[in-house]
Amino acid sequence: MPRKTLEIPLSVEHLSILDEKGKVDKNLEPKIPKDRLLRLHRMMKQGRAFDQRMLSLQRQGRIGTFPPVSGQEASQLGIVAAMDPEDWMVPAFREMTAELWRGRSMESILISANGFNEGADAEDGEGPATDFPVSVPVGSQMLHAVGIAWGIQYRKSDRVVATFFGDGATSEGDFHEAMNFAGVWRLPVLFVCQNNQWAISIPRKDQTRSETLAQKAIAYGFPGIQVDGNDVLAVYAAAVEAVDRARKGEGPTLIECVTYRMSVHTTADDPKRYRTDEEVDAWKKKDPVERFEKYLLSKKHLTKKKIASLEEDIEGEIKEAVKRAEEKMGTIGDPLEMFDHLYAELSPRLKQQRDALERELSELQEDSNHG
Numbered sequence: 001m002p003r004k005t006l007e008i009p010l011s012v013e014h015l016s017i018l019d020e021k022g023k024v025d026k027n028l029e030p031k032i033p034k035d036r037l038l039r040l041h042r043m044m045k046q047g048r049a050f051d052q053r054m055l056s057l058q059r060q061g062r063i064g065t066f067p068p069v070s071g072q073e074a075s076q077l078g079i080v081a082a083m084d085p086e087d088w089m090v091p092a093f094r095e096m097t098a099e100l101w102r103g104r105s106m107e108s109i110l111i112s113a114n115g116f117n118e119g120a121d122a123e124d125g126e127g128p129a130t131d132f133p134v135s136v137p138v139g140s141q142m143l144h145a146v147g148i149a150w151g152i153q154y155r156k157s158d159r160v161v162a163t164f165f166g167d168g169a170t171s172e173g174d175f176h177e178a179m180n181f182a183g184v185w186r187l188p189v190l191f192v193c194q195n196n197q198w199a200i201s202i203p204r205k206d207q208t209r210s211e212t213l214a215q216k217a218i219a220y221g222f223p224g225i226q227v228d229g230n231d232v233l234a235v236y237a238a239a240v241e242a243v244d245r246a247r248k249g250e251g252p253t254l255i256e257c258v259t260y261r262m263s264v265h266t267t268a269d270d271p272k273r274y275r276t277d278e279e280v281d282a283w284k285k286k287d288p289v290e291r292f293e294k295y296l297l298s299k300k301h302l303t304k305k306k307i308a309s310l311e312e313d314i315e316g317e318i319k320e321a322v323k324r325a326e327e328k329m330g331t332i333g334d335p336l337e338m339f340d341h342l343y344a345e346l347s348p349r350l351k352q353q354r355d356a357l358e359r360e361l362s363e364l365q366e367d368s369n370h371g
């Protein structure tokens, strides 16, 4: 048999609409109503401000470990803005701004960040019941997303699922299993890779020899697109197309959002040990929030004065949310709950530990009753 070249589609599209200076490509500009554009802007600003507040609360010992979003607001909001509330969101652990858009309160996020189950309770208006909680084991949530999508297809519903993950997660077996299964069954999934250049201290170039992450979709038989992840218009436009395909039963899409984690990996990390200030500064010039703000100013949807008063409102809302969360945390939580949900029956050793903690807690309670 002679050798021959098989004609397989091997190109990957890259989409960018709003450049670093906030200048828009008129031919590609999506038609988004003004009130929606302003809501996107507000959420970007709120996400950024809340992120900074969370960081300082952690430094003061008022919340636990926290993974900041700063830099990735457009990658998250462009996707969720293209979805309906009844669609499903299956996040990793860094999608706080997407959760805020979907209706989760800052109060609930703060309560969760302190380790209370009560914060993740979707039943008292803390975000749609179609949102999954954070998933810390890297990549595992993509399989959950595909399972949900299979259920949607089985029930002949037109809902779609968006699952978020990082560049690092593409090295996990779970990513490949999820992509393959979704491709084979043409499931309604948006695989949203936030390529923020780092998986803790491992740079993107050491993660894979592939030139793009988007091209990995080709092997599984569905489209992959690379977008400027700091350009909310590009992310939104790509997401609208992917949602449409998924709803029509045309299967999954992989969207690689090229972005940057501007802050620490988590509050337990020191990025100065593995990346340079020059790199961070270069990405700061591509800031998704500033860029979008410039665009809205040039469209006259916003004025500097309106921005200043919005910033003030947001600060006030954050302050209120922190106050309410801290008040609530004083009245909830039973440390014994930590033994409740892992085993149907506790092992003798765990039972011993539970009994010891119970005794200790009731002694503390007696002391406080007497004192």
Ligand SMILES: Cc1ncc(C[n+]2csc(CCOP(=O)(O)OP(=O)(O)O)c2C)c(N)n1
Pocket: 094, 136, 137, 138, 139, 165, 166, 167, 168, 169, 170, 196, 198, 199, 200, 261, 265
């Ligand atoms: C299965 C698994 N391995 C390792 C870890 C430790 N870990 C937490 S986050 C992370 C890096 C993830 O990088 P990426 O997927 O790019 O997401 P990012 O943190 O950049 O948002 C690692 C290795 C983990 N949580 N789960």
Ligand SMILES: [Mg+2]
Pocket: 166, 167, 168, 194, 195, 196, 197, 198, 199, 200
């Ligand atoms: Mg990453």
